[in-house]
Amino acid sequence: MNLMNRNWGQLIVFILLVLFMISCDHFLEVDYPENQISGEVVFQDDATVLAALTAIYAHLRDNVLLTGNSNGLNVIMGLYSDELEYYGTPGQPLDAFYNHVLLQSNTSVEQLWNQSYYTIYMANSLLEGITENSHLSSETIQEIKGEALFIRALTHFYLVNLFGDVPYVIQTDYTLNSRVKRLTENEVYKAVVADLKAAQSFLSTSGASKGRIRPDKCTATALLSKVYLYMEDWQNAESESTSIIENTSLFSWETDLSKVFLKESTTSIWQLKPKLDGYNTLEASIFNFVSVPPPLMALNEHILNAFEEGDMRKTSWISSVANNADVWYHANKYKNTSTTSTTEYSVIFRLAELYLIRAEARAHLENLNGALNDVNKIRQRASIEDLINISKEELINAILQERRVELFTESGNRWFDLKRTGKAESILSLIKPNWESKDLLLPIPENELLVNPNLSPQNAGY
Template sequence: MKAKIFKFTIGLFAIVFMGCEKMIEINSPLNETPSAGVYTTDKIALSALSGMYGRFSQTSFQTTGLPVYTSLMADDLRYLATVTAPQEYNTNTYTALTASAEPFTEFYQVIYRTNAIIEGLTTYAGTSAAINKQLIAEAKLMRGYAYFILVNFYGEVPLVLQTDANVTAYLPRETVANIYKQIISDLIDAKANLRSDYSFTNGDRLGVNKFTAAALLARVYLYTGNYSMAEENSTEVIQATNLYTMVSTATMGTALFVKNSSESIWQLPQPVSATNQYTVEGSVFLPSSNTVAALFYQLQPSFLSIFTGTDRRRTLWMRDLTIAGNQYVVPAKFKYRTHSEALAANVTESQIILRLAEQYLIRAEARVRIGTNISGALTDLNVTRLRADIPALTTTNPSVLLDEIALEYRKEFFCEQAFRWFNLKRTGQADVVLPLLKPTWKPEAKFYPIAQSIINNNPNLIK
């Protein structure tokens, strides 16, 4: 039964909530609340969790926006076609927004489902204590993650913690500090109540555990400047060697971005169908034919220039193309653009939301900023460098180390999970770096605007 959580059938949950979730878009308030019937048995309650993950796996900004659009918004990727929305990400102009062209609506739909689960399991009896504890913890982790994405896109957003549209429909924006406070609270609770392994999903890393919460907490603490807690939580994950190990140099091209890789802490369920074996990134980045018409994205030459000749990420995670006599380089962390291609290769690839390499870089940065374990920071930084087959650094200069950590983030996590975009903003470098590449850059482009159609239905969102 547990494995079925991630098959994402429509089930009772979708029937009960398909109308309710529109409330969270702040544009169509309804007066419905979660039905007690959803929480009368463990089996039906698990269908609610399935619905939450199903909505998450269908969120286009998770599958496409974070790896693709934010790479355009930053300085790693270039758009080659003329479709309006990607061009606006490329130029950071964002003028033609609709409610379906940004993460606000999609992530609040996910948040609605998390709130419904938490409310339902808190209000109604019927589920076992173990299921109640697990599902509330998973919902809180998901809510914390969704708000992390929203606050880093928009800054201040409404803090919605219940399903009653009479309360939530016209909520104003909450401060960034208070949103982070809620994120941390949710993740601490999730960490305390989740299992220490993947037994709830039969070993499948599409599920979450206490180390998933710890890994996300480490990132959140880094972003909020609590470096001692960032170090503490990243260390917990790094020390869980029974679950997590770095993929080796020899297999980093084939064994990392696949389902249940040893480096994966949390992976996205397959989009569209649980039986799919390819990723949206693969289908977007890899052209369907060796023609200019089929090529939509290429890596920026300025980005390619940061890789030394021995860095295996340049050869294993990118693909060089010659089209009509011109040279292009595209991201190729994922090798297959269709299910049939992956099926023929007998490989299942999965988007990685959290992986172990980040925890080493989080701990490296935290240690440098604390200033009491520079040698440990250097050791952590060299983990990904040595795996990529480039020489270890030996400097202990804190300023140089911070620059090298930022560079290593960029090389290790290009076109993954908004790393470059979020890091440019959190370190204050967006207004320094991006104007050099983009004549259209303006400081206000660091935050994504909420679509006018959403603001029209909730004037309290106007800043």
């Protein structure tokens, strides 16, 4: 792969990233030995190797997939689906997502691919660096191994859902990576599950005591339940989500919508901490606007009309800005844009999604009463009526509707739900004039195909 063509260059970049994060990022509170920049030094003590691990989370927060800025799934796939209206400069990469005119050369697509595989490279570097390492404590090795496997699984999970067949990269060796081949979606899913099960075996449940900013066993379990949902393995999706929901010593239901995204929320399973003390989330900065027309994007009529009358999520999680008779709406889940007092972290997994995963799994397993109980818990918090006496098909559709209004602008969930349930074509073809069936997958970046012919053929239609 083009991104991983020069191992030494990548290693130097990784080490420099660790050094930069140690000096600038309040995630990391270690002193790095002066005048020492080598791969071996990173793995010489617990503090520096943990700093290297945390640098990966900073990379996710600031650059790729889970980032709250315009390069992340929140924005890109919100524009690609039916959540966001684009107001930025015409002809820019995000405009191509919104209008479904993506080319193989789109720089946002290229960044998704390259930065994701760089994340995987960093995780693999850690896994290789801790192997047969006598300088680190056994506890640190367990933590690093579990979290690195989780990161590798997480990133491949999103890649396979964005691009379809993709390579599953498990090493940093240039010779191997330069000719790596794409695996089928089923093969990728099997590898994701294997990595997550291994991660579960290495991780503890200590994340809650550390501010929920480090993935732990519960985080791996939450992702595994989501993976099983996408695989339509309903029994395992139900089982894994239940293990989180029933862990009431770590997670508790929050009935106040205004507190769901606060940093101390007990519904958060995993969240990313802002870069500096006093700062707040990138999501708050990118989604909120005070002048109109909006500088980049706003919520569109389709998501606004999706809420039932009286749904308090529309009141609590959406705000408006008016100019005479014209009104624009924006996501307001993250409200604090100040740089003086940190009140919010970027939530990646939260309890509500686990209830919705279990509800959907239970409905498919014919446990309609159990599914109703789960989805009604979500609805009750939003102050809308319980669902009663509905068929299995109606219940599944109702659960997908709840996912839409509960998880809007979060990690591309709406797009992935449309895609995995086979509804993308029928819904988006009506509102996206340029929609084509090929849009179910993003194109493989053309530079990657040129560097590694084994990645061919290109996804159909591009």
